Amino acid sequence: xxxxxxxxxxxxxxxxxxxxxxxxxxxxxxxxxxxxxxxxxxxxxxxxxxxxxxxxxxxxxxxxxxxxxxxxxxxxxxxxxxxxxxxxxxxxxxxxxxxxxxxxxxxxxxxxxxxxxxxxxxxxxxxxxxxxxxxxxxxxxxxxxxxxxxxxxxxxxxxxxxxxxxxxxxxxxxxxxxxxxxxxxxxxxxxxxxxxxxxxxxxxxxxxxxxxxxxxxxxxxxxxxxxxxxxxxxxxxxxxxxxxxxxxxxxxxxxxxxxxxxxxxxxxxxxxxxxxxxxxxxxxxxxxxxxxxxxxxxxxxxxxxxxxxxxxxxxxxxxxxxxxxxxxxxxxxxxxxxxxxxxxxxxxxxxxxxxxxxxxxxxxxxxxxxxxxxxxxxxxxxxxxxxxxxxxxxxxxxxxxxxxxxxxxxxxxxxxxxxxxxxxxxxxxxxxxxxxxxxxxxxxxxxxxxxxxxxxxxxxxxxxxxxxxxxxxxxxxxxxxxxxxxxxxxxxxxxxxxxxxxxxxxxxxxxxxxxxxxxxxxxxxxxxxxxxxxxxxxxxxxxxxxxxxxxxxxxxxxxxxxxxxxxxx
Numbered sequence: 001x002x003x004x005x006x007x008x009x010x011x012x013x014x015x016x017x018x019x020x021x022x023x024x025x026x027x028x029x030x031x032x033x034x035x036x037x038x039x040x041x042x043x044x045x046x047x048x049x050x051x052x053x054x055x056x057x058x059x060x061x062x063x064x065x066x067x068x069x070x071x072x073x074x075x076x077x078x079x080x081x082x083x084x085x086x087x088x089x090x091x092x093x094x095x096x097x098x099x100x101x102x103x104x105x106x107x108x109x110x111x112x113x114x115x116x117x118x119x120x121x122x123x124x125x126x127x128x129x130x131x132x133x134x135x136x137x138x139x140x141x142x143x144x145x146x147x148x149x150x151x152x153x154x155x156x157x158x159x160x161x162x163x164x165x166x167x168x169x170x171x172x173x174x175x176x177x178x179x180x181x182x183x184x185x186x187x188x189x190x191x192x193x194x195x196x197x198x199x200x201x202x203x204x205x206x207x208x209x210x211x212x213x214x215x216x217x218x219x220x221x222x223x224x225x226x227x228x229x230x231x232x233x234x235x236x237x238x239x240x241x242x243x244x245x246x247x248x249x250x251x252x253x254x255x256x257x258x259x260x261x262x263x264x265x266x267x268x269x270x271x272x273x274x275x276x277x278x279x280x281x282x283x284x285x286x287x288x289x290x291x292x293x294x295x296x297x298x299x300x301x302x303x304x305x306x307x308x309x310x311x312x313x314x315x316x317x318x319x320x321x322x323x324x325x326x327x328x329x330x331x332x333x334x335x336x337x338x339x340x341x342x343x344x345x346x347x348x349x350x351x352x353x354x355x356x357x358x359x360x361x362x363x364x365x366x367x368x369x370x371x372x373x374x375x376x377x378x379x380x381x382x383x384x385x386x387x388x389x390x391x392x393x394x395x396x397x398x399x400x401x402x403x404x405x406x407x408x409x410x411x412x413x414x415x416x417x418x419x420x421x422x423x424x425x426x427x428x429x430x431x432x433x434x435x436x437x438x439x440x441x442x443x444x445x446x447x448x449x450x451x452x453x454x455x456x457x458x459x460x461x462x463x464x465x466x467x468x469x470x471x472x473x474x475x476x477x478x479x480x481x482x483x484x485x486x487x488x489x490x491x492x493x494x495x496x497x498x499x500x501x502x503x504x505x506x507x508x509x510x511x512x513x514x515x516x517x518x519x520x521x522x523x524x525x526x527x528x529x530x531x532x533x534x535x536x537x538x539x540x541x542x543x544x545x546x547x548x549x550x551x552x553x554x555x556x557x558x559x560x561x562x563x564x565x566x567x568x569x
Contacts, residue, residue: 021052021053021193021194023053023193024194024197024198026196026197027124027196027198028100029100030100030122030124031095031096031098031100031101031103031122032049032053032055032101032124032193033103033104033105033123033125033126034046034049034102034103034104034125034126035107035109035110035125035126035127035128035168035171036107036127036128036129036168037130037160037161037164038107038135038157039134039135039136039138039139040107040128040129040130040135040177041138041177041182041185042104042105042128043059043104045128045182045186045189046102046104048182048183048186049102049189049190050101050102052186052190053102053190055102056099056101056102057101057102057103057104058095058101058102060088060092060103060104060105060106060109061104061106063091063095064087064088067087067091072084072106075087085108088106089109089114092109092115092118092119093118096118096122097122103123107160108164110164110167110168110170110171111163111167116167116170117229120229124173124193124198125170125172125173126171126173126174126175126189126192126193127168127169127171127173127174127175128177128189129168129174129175129176130176130177130178132154132157132158132161134177134179135157135161136153136154136157139153139157140153166224166228166234166258166259166260167259167260169224169258169259170225170228170229170259171225172196172198173189173192173193173196175188175189176188197217198216199214199216199219199226200214200216200415201213201215202214202215202419202422202426203426204338204339204358204362204422204426204429204430205426205430206340206429206430207430207433208358209358211230211358211360211362212361212362213337213338213361213362213364213422214226214361214362214363214364215333215364215415215418215419215422216364216365216366216415217365217366217367217411217415218367219326219364219367220251220255220326220363220367220368221251221252221254221255222255223252223255223326223363224256224257224258224259224260224261225259226361226363227256227261227297227299227324227360227361227363228260228261230360230361231322231360232295232297232322233293233295233296233322234259234260234261234262235263235293235296235297236261236262236263236296236298236299236324237263237264237265237286237290237292237296237297237298237299238252238263238265238299238301239265239266239267239268239283239298239300239301239302239309239310239313240265240267240268240300240306241267241268241269241270241271241303241305241306242267242268242269242270243270244270244301244306245265245267245301247328247368247371248301248328248368248371249301252299252301252326253265264290266283266290266310268282268283268309270305271305271463272345272456272462272463272467273461273462273463274305274309275305275308275309275344276344276345277344277346277353279344280309280312280313280344280353283309283310283313284313284316284317287313287317287321292317292318292321294318294319294320294321296321296322297321297322297323297324297360298310298311298313298314298317298321298322298323298324299323299326300323300326300327301328302326302327302332303327303328303329303332303336304327304329304331304335304337307327307332307336307337307342308336308341308342308343308344308351308354309342309344310342311323311325311340311355311357311359312342312343312353312355312357314342314357315342315357316355320357322360323359324359324360324361324362324363325359325361325362325363326362326365327362327363328365328368328369328371329368329369329372329380330369330372330376330377330379330406330414331376331379331383331466331467331468332380333362333369333418334380334383334384334387334417334418334421334425335380335383335421335425337359337362337364338425338429339426339429339442339445340356340357340358340359340433341354341356342354342356343355345461348527349457349528350453350456350457350528356433356434364418364422366411366414366418367411369409369414374504375466376466377407377409378407378469378504379466379467379468379505380468381403381406381407381417381468381503381505382448382468382469382471382472382475382500382505383421383468383471384403384406384417384418384421385399385403385472385499385500385503386445386447386471386475387421387424387425388544389447389475389479389496389541389544389545389547390424390445390447390539390545390547391424391428391546391547392424392545393543393545393546394545395420395421395424395545396499396544396545398420399417399499400495400499400502402416403503404503407503407504425445428442428444428445429442429445439549440549443537443539443549444547444548446539447474447475447539447541448471448472448473448474448475448477448478449471449539450474450478450525450528450536450537450538450539451470451473451477451521451525452467452473452474453470453474453524454521454524454525454528455470455516455521456470457524458516458520458521458524465512468505469505469506472500473500473506473507473509473512475496475500476493476496476497476500476507476508477508477509477561477565478538478539478540478541479492479493479496479497479541480493480561480565481538481540481553481558481561482540482541482542484557484560484561485540485553487540487541487542488541488542488546489543492543492544495544508565509562509567510565510566515566515567516562516567516568517567517568517569518559518567518569519559519569521562522555522558522559522562525558536551536558537549537550537551538550538553538558
């Protein structure tokens, strides 16, 4: 085959469409690629789609024949399939480098991992999915196809479907095609493209690894398509709790199965009380009983408890299994799923046994947030506001404006908040992956947590106080302590406390309607993992967006603050 990269040829539509559909902004200027088996209608649909969109149409098979100077059956006969596939890759690489167009791939082109990778980067892919009877009828008279020569068409197509459909399912969009007229199928493709909202991708770049946080609606059903390109084996164990499994497990398992994954499940009881050493040992035992291999992935489906527990099990089973986070709460989507902290609680305190272990990917499906009680949404929101308070005053101002929409269920506001909060955390974690910096660094992410963890310990991790609720109160206490020590103004304290109250959370200790002992809370703080050389470390603030760590906080000042907040001795 001569150098196909040097001989571009393109078949263009000359008929001007009467009305060009409006595609999402993210798709403008991108190529649209149609994939599917022979008989799916890629060429006939592609020409009609290109005419509707006012774009050129290119058939990759036609380009190959033009470049080679012979037909594809002749190429197969003279040189074999391997030679053909190599030339096909070169043609597609050239076509993807060109301008916007509708491209129709040959049936086997998308099977090549390099081609799929290049296509994901430069195009939106549509799989024209057909049932076997439809394909058999359509190819009945097409004996010139190399893979159908002198063979039982139904048997051949069935075998190709088993091989290729799990790979085609990695396409961005799937449009089912039946026996309707091509114009109707084309309309379905246009509708799918017009409604398509590509998920947001946020890279987390660390010294040890790199992974993406993928944010969008409907990602649970797309789990297989999103994970297949980055996992070493299509086998996974999904760990979830009883409540989340009832809501979302079937969707995730079906999404994985569509891409050919073999799966099993581990279900744990719901609630913070599950995050203990006994549960950890039980999960590890069930992973071993399932005969996991070192390339088998552990997928955490649930909130922070499941993520921390499953992540610790993945980190330690067979000295480390691939790990994926699919957080289903707002709190876990913006906090625990990003950064690699895993672990369990003990009677001595929260998260005292664990490991730093990074996921291969985080899938944050905003659709799962619709199943959360309002209290859970509000608790998760505390970690979003925290990001602005630590180091992004403009983001906190955004929170003051849009926070009620986030906790009220606005999907667009939620996606924006998740992305911005995760971006902030990713930057901090990237600079201090294992929380080794004595000053500032990743420790800044503990703003509000010294007080919040103490309150959680006092409640006994029984659900009486959610983590985010403890953090929300802790944010106010951290700013009040900062004011007491002369670091920030009373006006900024009021902004923090007022915002927490505005989104419907308790903003101070008195609003919990429970009597606390200052000595007992300080005792919980001294058992916190943030203690260094016997000294408590606090995250304080010079103002909104200007946090810093300090080990010079007088214990008397902490006790005095707690007493002012209504605590007893």
